[in-house]
Amino acid sequence: MLAETVCSAVSAAGLGIAAVTAYRKRFLTALRIAxxxxxxxGLVMTGAVGWLASTAFSPLAWAGFGVLGASWALFALVRAVEHxxxxxxxxATAAGGPAAPVSPSASAPALGRKAGEGSRPASAPPASQSSSDDFSDIEAxxxxxxI
Structure with a gap:
């Protein structure tokens, strides 16, 4: 009974806000609020609020939610282990399987690098530059x- 009254009051307040919004010539927003x-x-009329109210105060329902949570945790654990x-x-397949590339530079042409560059990205500065050269681009x- 209390839940139905609260839902009716919330709906009445929402319709009042929608009327004020429509009065301000914002009809699409007013329709959305309505x-x-x-x-x-609608939830009160379908009986969903009564079901929800009886579920919220049922210890058996809360135990069911606990079991569902434990099930979810087990699914997450299995997924993490499988991952x-x-x-x-x-x-292991990449280290010694037949599908592994012969050398680290074997896949370099597919990535658009020359075979001699190895695994260093093309945009990385050489290690011999000093830290003052790093800021020259920023200063420019x-x-x-x-500035």
């Missing part, structure tokens, strides 16, 4: 913008 405010009354095992299997950009 649609949202009719949801609680980890799959990564380990992929590493700041000077270009007059």
């Amino acid at each position: 649609a949202y405010s009719l949801i609680p009354v 980890r095992r799959g990564a380990r299997t992929a590493r 950009i700041l000077k270009k913008h007059g």
Whole structure:
């Protein structure tokens, strides 16, 4: 009884806000607010609110939610283990399986690099540059913008 009264009050307040919004010539927003405010009354009419109220205060229902949570946790654990095992299997296959590339530079043409560059990205600066050279690009950009 209390839940139905609260839902009716929420719907009435929502319809009032929708009327004020329509008065301000914002008709699409007013229709959206009216649609949202009719949801609680619809739930009361279908009996969903009564079912929800009886479920919220039932210890058996809460125990059921606990069992569902434990089931979800077990599914997450299995997925994590499978993901980890799959990564380990992929590493083992890449280390010695027939599908592994012969050398690290064998896949370099597919990535658009020359075979002699190895695994270093093309945009990375050589290790011999000093830290003052790293900021020269930044200084050039700041000077270009007059900062």
